[in-house]
Amino acid sequence: MLGLVLAATSHPLFAEKPQVQTLQLAGVFGDNMVLQREADAAIWGKATADTEISVTPSWNNRTARVTADSQGHWRTSLATPAAGGPYSIQVQSGDQTLTLSNVLVGEVWICSGQSNMQWKLRGFGPDEFKEDVAKANYPNIRFCDVPQNLAFKEQQGVQTKWSVCNPTTAYNFSAVAYFFGSRLHQELDIPIGLVSTNWGGSSAEAWTSEETLQAEFPEFAETLASYPGLIEEIGELQSRSQKKPKGINHRLPSVLYNSMIKPLTRYAIRGVIWYQGESNVERPYQYRKLFPAMIRDWRDQWGTGDFPFYFVQIAPFSYKTSPYPAALLREAQSMALSVPNTGMAVTMDIGNESNIHPKPKKPVGERLARLALRRTYGKSDLVDSGPEYQSMKIEGDKIRLSFDHVGSGLVSRDGEELSHFAIAGEDQNFVPAKATIDGDTIVVHSEQVAAPVAVRFGWGNADAPNLSNQEGLPASSFRTDDWTVPSQQ
Numbered sequence: 001m002l003g004l005v006l007a008a009t010s011h012p013l014f015a016e017k018p019q020v021q022t023l024q025l026a027g028v029f030g031d032n033m034v035l036q037r038e039a040d041a042a043i044w045g046k047a048t049a050d051t052e053i054s055v056t057p058s059w060n061n062r063t064a065r066v067t068a069d070s071q072g073h074w075r076t077s078l079a080t081p082a083a084g085g086p087y088s089i090q091v092q093s094g095d096q097t098l099t100l101s102n103v104l105v106g107e108v109w110i111c112s113g114q115s116n117m118q119w120k121l122r123g124f125g126p127d128e129f130k131e132d133v134a135k136a137n138y139p140n141i142r143f144c145d146v147p148q149n150l151a152f153k154e155q156q157g158v159q160t161k162w163s164v165c166n167p168t169t170a171y172n173f174s175a176v177a178y179f180f181g182s183r184l185h186q187e188l189d190i191p192i193g194l195v196s197t198n199w200g201g202s203s204a205e206a207w208t209s210e211e212t213l214q215a216e217f218p219e220f221a222e223t224l225a226s227y228p229g230l231i232e233e234i235g236e237l238q239s240r241s242q243k244k245p246k247g248i249n250h251r252l253p254s255v256l257y258n259s260m261i262k263p264l265t266r267y268a269i270r271g272v273i274w275y276q277g278e279s280n281v282e283r284p285y286q287y288r289k290l291f292p293a294m295i296r297d298w299r300d301q302w303g304t305g306d307f308p309f310y311f312v313q314i315a316p317f318s319y320k321t322s323p324y325p326a327a328l329l330r331e332a333q334s335m336a337l338s339v340p341n342t343g344m345a346v347t348m349d350i351g352n353e354s355n356i357h358p359k360p361k362k363p364v365g366e367r368l369a370r371l372a373l374r375r376t377y378g379k380s381d382l383v384d385s386g387p388e389y390q391s392m393k394i395e396g397d398k399i400r401l402s403f404d405h406v407g408s409g410l411v412s413r414d415g416e417e418l419s420h421f422a423i424a425g426e427d428q429n430f431v432p433a434k435a436t437i438d439g440d441t442i443v444v445h446s447e448q449v450a451a452p453v454a455v456r457f458g459w460g461n462a463d464a465p466n467l468s469n470q471e472g473l474p475a476s477s478f479r480t481d482d483w484t485v486p487s488q489q
Helices: 130-134 167-171 175-188 210-216 218-225 227-240 255-264 284-302 326-338 362-375
Strands: 034-036 040-046 052-057 064-067 073-079 084-093 096-113 138-145 161-165 192-198 271-275 309-312 342-345 388-395 398-404 410-412 421-424 434-438 441-445 454-457 467-469
Touching: 034 192, 040 084, 052 073, 064 073, 096 138, 096 175, 130 167, 138 175, 161 167, 161 175, 175 192, 175 271, 175 362, 192 255, 210 218, 210 284, 218 227, 255 284, 271 362, 284 309, 284 326, 309 362, 326 342, 342 362, 398 454, 410 434, 421 441
Parallel strands: 034 096, 096 192, 096 271, 138 192, 271 309, 309 342
Antiparallel strands: 040 073, 052 064, 052 084, 084 096, 138 161, 388 398, 398 441, 410 467, 421 454, 434 441
């Protein structure tokens, strides 16, 4: 069911605790949660105006004190230790006391995007991940689910729920997030907190703040300007029924950022994993700017520097309704690697031409984990990326391609000839080409092109090429040219 959160409604901004009249914690806090280790972890809530609140964690019993403002809002921070627990945190104001129990300190990751991140372990039936689910007894992995709501104004609170990882809870959690978190937990042997905030079919602009969109994307200005009127209209409708105006959905600019990201931006985290792009496939040139802007936006809102942001490149799929090849959206995602402290998990080998939700979620989560383990946690011996195109050199009737991230060497994943290469001359007419591995390079040629100038790889929407490194990580689609790509190509 579509949820609407409006400032004009009575939707609670903070979690209501039983038998407590005034002292409250923000809804992101709860029993079983994970706090980011070795951080100044913010903790906040509401209390009677102008009263003192004390917060005491059991790991050091040092009390932090703060006074609620005239509206009753309060906020302080706790210096968290190295990974460990379980701990408790006592929050007190006058004769009122709240206690958070079974709290761990470890690594916290936001897991966000659209349906391929949202897709749960149970999503493909009870047998798809049966063995993995049966082994999911990891009490030091904790899940946090953020409810799906959209809002036309920034919200300060959201009611979440933390749960301990076991075969039952894991079965109902994001598959990609689970496989990411379980790999981290097994490699690092520390508590892992996974905050799932995603919505199937959502657009990148829905997850971006109005401030950023207004400043950089005039094409969204008219829609954003309509929100005050929509708030009033929805308020009137909800006073009579639960119907909503037509056109209200989770693709509108900022509506998911407002309700599902903004309330989390004071919560200390290590980084973000992201799987989205399918809903923006018809606007790949806009995505070149929009996606990096969203990454910068989130980092600005958290205010803790350039935290790791690792994302999944969209998988092969037919995309019959898109006027552009999906390779342009994948190209836009690759361009986002120029943003500091980012990494991309390629999925060219695990797509499904007829299903936008490919079943192999375990390799996706584990590839994201590889990025984090090497780049965030210093596992320098780990290969974390497939071959990445770097440069080309024309050699007579052939073109030689050079790559980064070749790992132990370039290979054909299935042992067959390298597939889905195309080559063109100055006429820009691409024809299928033969590609041969030569050391850490690939030589491409076709008898139909005597004077080649450009190569494309995996350029069809559903192309599933076989180029990878020996570590089994696939190469992304790419092109060596920068020619204009017409719609309906």
